[in-house]
Amino acid sequence: MKRSIWRQPTFLIGFVLFAPVIAIAVAGYLLAPYDPIAYVASPFSGPSEGVRFGTDNLGRDVFSRFLAGGMWLVVFSLSATAIGVTLGALAGSALAVVGGRIDDWVMRLADSVLAFPPIIVALMLLALFGPQGWVIVGVIAIGHMPRTMRVVRAAAQSVVARDFVRYGETLGTPLPRVVVADVLPNIAGPLMVEYGIRLTYSLGLIAGLSFLGLGVQPPLPDWGNMINENRLAFVIQPWGVLLPLAALAMLTIGISLMTDGLSRWIGNIETGGRGG
Amino acid sequence: MADVNQEHTTPDSLVVDRLTICAGGRRIVDGVSFTVPRSELVGLVGESGSGKSTIGFACLGLLRSGVRREEGRVLLGQLDVLALEPDAVRTLRREKIAYVPQSAGYALNPSMRIGRQLADRLSADLPKDERARRIAAALRDVALPDDPRFLMRWPHELSGGQQQRVAIAQALLADPELVVFDEPTTGLDVQIQHQILQLIARLCAERRMSGIFISHDLAAVAEICERMVILRDGKVVEEGSTAEILAGASHAYTRELLASVPSLARTVAAKAAAQTASAGDTGKADTVLAVRDMSIYYRSHRAVGPLSLEFARGRTTAIVGESGSGKTSLCRAIIGLHSHYEGAVALDGERLAPRARARPIPQRRRMQYVFQNPWEALNPRWTVNRILRQPAEVLGLETSPGYIREQLEAVRLPAAYAQRLPDQLSGGERQRVALARALGLKPDVLICDEVTSALDVSVQATVVKLIAELQRELGLTVLFVTHHLALVSELANDVVVLRQGMIDCHGPVTDVFATPPTEYTARLIELSPGLESFGYRAPLQES
Numbered sequence: 064m065k066r067s068i069w070r071q072p073t074f075l076i077g078f079v080l081f082a083p084v085i086a087i088a089v090a091g092y093l094l095a096p097y098d099p100i101a102y103v104a105s106p107f108s109g110p111s112e113g114v115r116f117g118t119d120n121l122g123r124d125v126f127s128r129f130l131a132g133g134m135w136l137v138v139f140s141l142s143a144t145a146i147g148v149t150l151g152a153l154a155g156s157a158l159a160v161v162g163g164r165i166d167d168w169v170m171r172l173a174d175s176v177l178a179f180p181p182i183i184v185a186l187m188l189l190a191l192f193g194p195q196g197w198v199i200v201g202v203i204a205i206g207h208m209p210r211t212m213r214v215v216r217a218a219a220q221s222v223v224a225r226d227f228v229r230y231g232e233t234l235g236t237p238l239p240r241v242v243v244a245d246v247l248p249n250i251a252g253p254l255m256v257e258y259g260i261r262l263t264y265s266l267g268l269i270a271g272l273s274f275l276g277l278g279v280q281p282p283l284p285d286w287g288n289m290i291n292e293n294r295l296a297f298v299i300q301p302w303g304v305l306l307p308l309a310a311l312a313m314l315t316i317g318i319s320l321m322t323d324g325l326s327r328w329i330g331n332i333e334t335g336g337r338g339g
Numbered sequence: 340m341a342d343v344n345q346e347h348t349t350p351d352s353l354v355v356d357r358l359t360i361c362a363g364g365r366r367i368v369d370g371v372s373f374t375v376p377r378s379e380l381v382g383l384v385g386e387s388g389s390g391k392s393t394i395g396f397a398c399l400g401l402l403r404s405g406v407r408r409e410e411g412r413v414l415l416g417q418l419d420v421l422a423l424e425p426d427a428v429r430t431l432r433r434e435k436i437a438y439v440p441q442s443a444g445y446a447l448n449p450s451m452r453i454g455r456q457l458a459d460r461l462s463a464d465l466p467k468d469e470r471a472r473r474i475a476a477a478l479r480d481v482a483l484p485d486d487p488r489f490l491m492r493w494p495h496e497l498s499g500g501q502q503q504r505v506a507i508a509q510a511l512l513a514d515p516e517l518v519v520f521d522e523p524t525t526g527l528d529v530q531i532q533h534q535i536l537q538l539i540a541r542l543c544a545e546r547r548m549s550g551i552f553i554s555h556d557l558a559a560v561a562e563i564c565e566r567m568v569i570l571r572d573g574k575v576v577e578e579g580s581t582a583e584i585l586a587g588a589s590h591a592y593t594r595e596l597l598a599s600v601p602s603l604a605r606t607v608a609a610k611a612a613a614q615t616a617s618a619g620d621t622g623k624a625d626t627v628l629a630v631r632d633m634s635i636y637y638r639s640h641r642a643v644g645p646l647s648l649e650f651a652r653g654r655t656t657a658i659v660g661e662s663g664s665g666k667t668s669l670c671r672a673i674i675g676l677h678s679h680y681e682g683a684v685a686l687d688g689e690r691l692a693p694r695a696r697a698r699p700i701p702q703r704r705r706m707q708y709v710f711q712n713p714w715e716a717l718n719p720r721w722t723v724n725r726i727l728r729q730p731a732e733v734l735g736l737e738t739s740p741g742y743i744r745e746q747l748e749a750v751r752l753p754a755a756y757a758q759r760l761p762d763q764l765s766g767g768e769r770q771r772v773a774l775a776r777a778l779g780l781k782p783d784v785l786i787c788d789e790v791t792s793a794l795d796v797s798v799q800a801t802v803v804k805l806i807a808e809l810q811r812e813l814g815l816t817v818l819f820v821t822h823h824l825a826l827v828s829e830l831a832n833d834v835v836v837l838r839q840g841m842i843d844c845h846g847p848v849t850d851v852f853a854t855p856p857t858e859y860t861a862r863l864i865e866l867s868p869g870l871e872s873f874g875y876r877a878p879l880q881e882s
Binding site: 225226227229230231232233234235236237240244245248249 | 675695696697698700703706708710712715717719730734776
């Protein structure tokens, strides 16, 4: 740990974009001037005194709805990513260590899961179970798993071929220990990037589902369904679309920059070079 | 200016004049001057970090980014190589100076067929049949087939020696005045190394080409170079004709370097003397490890065997052979890393499970393995402390409170190293840590797989000495795999020569080396590089 991560400029810029959006998503509802589902003024009225960003299609305060509408999106995305990528990474590195026939079979299975577009599966299951949080998180996490498995397995294979892993094998190190102590720390860079990419995908997918009316149900506010509700009046009252859109953009760009910076930082503290 | 005034009838092909190169404020090359006479080979000798590769690259007009010439010149004829415009540098490299890299395996483009790769070196203006003719001629020069089938092959389909020949052919195509050879024989086994060295010497003589031969292997340099320049920390320690330096090096560092080159003749004599002094120590043959009727397979291909071997307690057995002879496969099968074999491995008469994981803890503790490449053998994310604790933790064994300090002490490393990460250690230090890790649980059998081949000569000597000392202190049974015969004579009691997966001969080192029982072994010994055959006389050593 030679240099603090905070001195890595890419990460810092990413964090500056990411942190305020997350703060709003998590704690914004505490600052909301109105009840997000209360009628405030006539629908689609522009910004005015007390109603800073105007009202939405049903005359509710856009700003209050914006402040209160990020929570579930962020919570669902983070948990879907955490579950999907973590399980995928564990499975991928375990397969790289085990190899052989088991590896072949599980990867073919993963490939067949890959063949289903996650959005279609999500639509199907949500139609079946109704729009519930655990279904959304579960479907998206399972959608991430095979993809993460592929990436992590490839990265882990080059670690597994190295002699320090072989040394562990001569001691008879149990598989979970090889994965956690030997493999994962040495693929931290690509793994961080994977978390970042999957998080932005989750955000996009979940916001998309919500836009289609399959996420948080009206009248509760959500950035995805806000965009849908207010897009018709975009020309006369753009704030109902612009605020959630800007938040999503900042979040996505922020996450990408942060993971970029993070993997570069990990690369820097890794082995400097090899003589010669 | 230097070359014009000299009275040589043949002007020097290359003059390096007070060259000083800096990287990040540090002088990595410091006032180096030497000349390369026309059609001669000059050896640039030094350990890692001595600046020899940087000088080699500078002769090509190439400085790594962040590296800067502070002073001095590299003159090729009248041309100051380091002051050329990018276009002129390209012309220079295309027409006058060629480069042969250390590891042809990495230097050849893996996704380009050999023919395309060679044609790339030639001007596209040449007519097609003229290009084909030149490529065929270059391939014949390096003793490779020139038929179309060979040209269609991929680099990975060639052996290490063939790859190196292709790299040399590539350099020859430009018909250069000077070739920079950057450790072209490192990593090749004895026979191939000998062939490549002879090839380089022959080509330089025939084509009146001059060459710079960069190496840490004094024996290789002595074999083919007329002159050598000894470098240390970017400075020239000594320069002169090979014969003069071998006959009487004036600088202490050179003498040290010469003495650390392992040599067959020297040590066999010493060993024979020592053995007659303490005769009868071979009497009790107490077998600790036995391999019975073993055949090792890769898929359906039998790589080793069938063979049977016994290893006596407290003795060091060297396992020798060329690459592909099965020495590493044999060790991996014994330790339980490669389980696809027939036959049996027995430790103290108990048959071992093929996979290490399936063996009971005491068996896993009693056999330990040290790997070839110290850059790969330690987890780069772990501190030395954690690395040393790993075996005890995995096997669930207790260690004493001073364990880490004792282990570091045993391999002659300071206790403060416990907090370091592997990339803060040199190659030799890493190999010591790997040894400490293996010896921590007091094993009975230590398997060393080419543990010195990735190290500099002088570091290699200290690691070998350490293994020999630890072997005596702890009464270890050591299996020492190597392709370096001179090391065998220094370290081992017994030797097993493997050839294409079979035992060529097996016996005490002194017997085998004094009167090789087979033709193959005799030839291996004959080709083994040492300095004696080039006129070096070692100072007398205390036993």
